[in-house]
Amino acid sequence: MRTHSMNKKTIITLLVIGIVLVGGCFGLVEYLSYKTVHIVFKQDDLAITIYKDNNKKKADVPSSSDIMLKKGTYYYTPTTDAFSHDKVYFTINSDDTTIEISPAYSSARLSTLLSQDTATIHTILTSSYSMMSNYVIADETLYHHGEWYSARLIERVTGSNEPDVYRVILQKNNDTWKIVASPRLVISIKDFPNIPDYVIRQVNKAPSTQALDSSRAS
Amino acid sequence: MNRSVKLFLVGLGLFIVLPLALWGIISLLSLNHTGKVSVDITVVPSDATIQVDNTSFTNKKSVYLKPGDYSVTVSKDGFESTTQEITVSEDTTAHIIAALYPVSSDATAWYNEHQDDYYELEGIAGTAANETGQEFINRYPITGSLPIQKATYLIGYKKTDDQKNIIITITAYEGYRESALQEIRNLGFDPSNYTIEFNNYENPFNE
Numbered sequence: 001m002r003t004h005s006m007n008k009k010t011i012i013t014l015l016v017i018g019i020v021l022v023g024g025c026f027g028l029v030e031y032l033s034y035k036t037v038h039i040v041f042k043q044d045d046l047a048i049t050i051y052k053d054n055n056k057k058k059a060d061v062p063s064s065s066d067i068m069l070k071k072g073t074y075y076y077t078p079t080t081d082a083f084s085h086d087k088v089y090f091t092i093n094s095d096d097t098t099i100e101i102s103p104a105y106s107s108a109r110l111s112t113l114l115s116q117d118t119a120t121i122h123t124i125l126t127s128s129y130s131m132m133s134n135y136v137i138a139d140e141t142l143y144h145h146g147e148w149y150s151a152r153l154i155e156r157v158t159g160s161n162e163p164d165v166y167r168v169i170l171q172k173n174n175d176t177w178k179i180v181a182s183p184r185l186v187i188s189i190k191d192f193p194n195i196p197d198y199v200i201r202q203v204n205k206a207p208s209t210q211a212l213d214s215s216r217a218s
Numbered sequence: 219m220n221r222s223v224k225l226f227l228v229g230l231g232l233f234i235v236l237p238l239a240l241w242g243i244i245s246l247l248s249l250n251h252t253g254k255v256s257v258d259i260t261v262v263p264s265d266a267t268i269q270v271d272n273t274s275f276t277n278k279k280s281v282y283l284k285p286g287d288y289s290v291t292v293s294k295d296g297f298e299s300t301t302q303e304i305t306v307s308e309d310t311t312a313h314i315i316a317a318l319y320p321v322s323s324d325a326t327a328w329y330n331e332h333q334d335d336y337y338e339l340e341g342i343a344g345t346a347a348n349e350t351g352q353e354f355i356n357r358y359p360i361t362g363s364l365p366i367q368k369a370t371y372l373i374g375y376k377k378t379d380d381q382k383n384i385i386i387t388i389t390a391y392e393g394y395r396e397s398a399l400q401e402i403r404n405l406g407f408d409p410s411n412y413t414i415e416f417n418n419y420e421n422p423f424n425e
Contacts, residue, residue: 128421155393162393165424183423185395185416186409197410204410206400 024168034068035092042102043145046083048076053089078103104144114148121149121170121177128179135166138211143175143199147172152181154215163215167203169195240343254282255306259314260342262335263328266294266318287381292316297326305381310353315339338382358384360407369392373401378413389417 017076039048040066051057053064053073060079061067075087084104090097105113105167118140126132135153142149149170155163166183168191180195222235248363258280267276269291270283283306294298297318306312317339329336348399355362358375361384365374371390378385388398388403395416 092265134422157393162397164393175285184421186399186412187413188413189410190413201408201410204399204408207396207401 003017012187013032033070035071035094036096037067037069038096038098039067039090040064040098040100042100043083045080046101046103047079048101048103049079050074050076051087076101076103082106082109101159102145105146110142110146114140114142114149117142117146117149117172117177121151124179125178129183136211138214139203141202141210143160143196143202148196148199149177150199152203152207152211154207154211158214158216163212165207168197169203171195225311240303254284255308255312256280257283257304257306257312257314258346260320260339261292261314261316262332262339263294263297263318264335266292266297266316268292268314270314283312290314290316292318294318294325296320296328308355311346311349313350324327358388360384360402360405360412363405366401368397368401371398371401373398384412386412386414387417388414390419395419 023080039061043095047060049060050067050069051074053075058069058074059067061076067094067129071092073089073091075089076099077087082105084106086104088101088103090099104110121140122137125137132153134156136156137151138154139152140149141151149172151168153166153168154208155165157163164185166185167181167187168179168183169181170177171180172178181192181200186196186204189195189197191199192200221295259278261268265276267274268278270281270288275281285307286305288304288306289301290304291299292314298321298338300316300318300344302314302316304312320329331412361375364386365372367373371388371394374385374387375390376387377383386402388395390398399414401410402412
């Protein structure tokens with residue numbers, strides 16, 4: 001009887017130890033799966049929310065700080081109006097990672113910046129190309145932090161004639177604008193490896209109806 | 219030596235030494251072809267001499283060459299030699315296909331007796347051309363939709379001088395160049411990805 005009771009006690013003890021060990025292992029694996037992520041804000045007035053790639057919210061990050069995330073793919077979106085709310089994806093691998101947060105400005109902010117620089121850019125274009133009076137500067141766009149500018153130069157035409165459309169890209173460096181892709185019908189990504197693809201792809205799109213209309217009206 | 223030892227040695231030979239020897243031979247063969255691509259050879263007459271750059275050989279069905287451009291000359295006494303340029307790359311199939319035509323009376327007699335060989339080669343050449351054309355379209359999908367000819371523009375393509383890429387060519391009436399670009403967009407291709415040349419056109423901004 002006593003032996004039977006001993007056996008039962010031993011079995012329960014072993015079971016408890018086993019459960020604790022297994023639980024401990026799971027706990028350790030779970031703990032080790034988290035990595036320290038150094039979130040470094042490269043812009044002022046910025047706050048972000050981080051989501052897992054399945055859209056599950058993981059953390060609100062109001063300033064540069066260290067957070068714990070598991071390995072995997074995440075994205076963040078700025079929560080302040082000054083920045084574009086586009087998703088920016090990043091991946092956490094096995095090592096501790098530093099994520100630099102430098103999202104593009106919001107459309108409204110870029111629009112304000114563009115209005116401040118339009119006169120300067122137009123002066124550069126008209127002083128660089130004597131035939132600019134034959135073209136309407138249209139579809140002007142600033143990108144990222146306002147350091148890239150693109151426009152379509154629409155030939156002024158009359159009647160039912162179709163205009164030629166030229167694309168031009170400028171870059172702002174040290175507060176100075178410079179033409180980096182001179183006007184041409186198409187800008188090839190291969191020819192301009194230093195210009196972000198998204199700028200070239202955007203300017204190579206079809207001109208807006210408004211732009212085409214302006215080439216006839218003026 | 220007793221019987222069991224003999225059996226053991228035979229077993230050792232069959233199950234260990236033989237596979238090892240085979241593995242060694244296969245490794246040696248594959249070592250020679252490392253980084254090379256198989257190029258099929260079909261020539262008529264089949265015993266013609268094939269010279270690839272500075273190396274000559276005869277009676278081979280294929281040859282392994284490193285990716286690159288080669289000048290291939292196929293020749294045989296009594297037949298007119300032919301030279302062709304081939305490009306060998308890892309993602310396309312290269313062929314050496316050549317039919318030599320007679321220039322001597324003996325060769326003409328041979329030619330008359332082997333007409334079937336020439337017909338067969340024509341079939342192989344046609345198949346190879348189709349394969350090459352399909353590979354080219356797979357590599358540059360836009361070429362599958364070109365040329366496009368409309369009343370106001372013509373969109374085509376040509377290979378770059380090094381034969382490694384393509385240039386889209388547009389010939390358009392003034393004012394219809396944007397329409398040609400729109401045609402490319404409508405096909406689902408982004409003009410940004412291509413080098414595009416406009417024929418009979420001068421950029422007014424190139425002062």
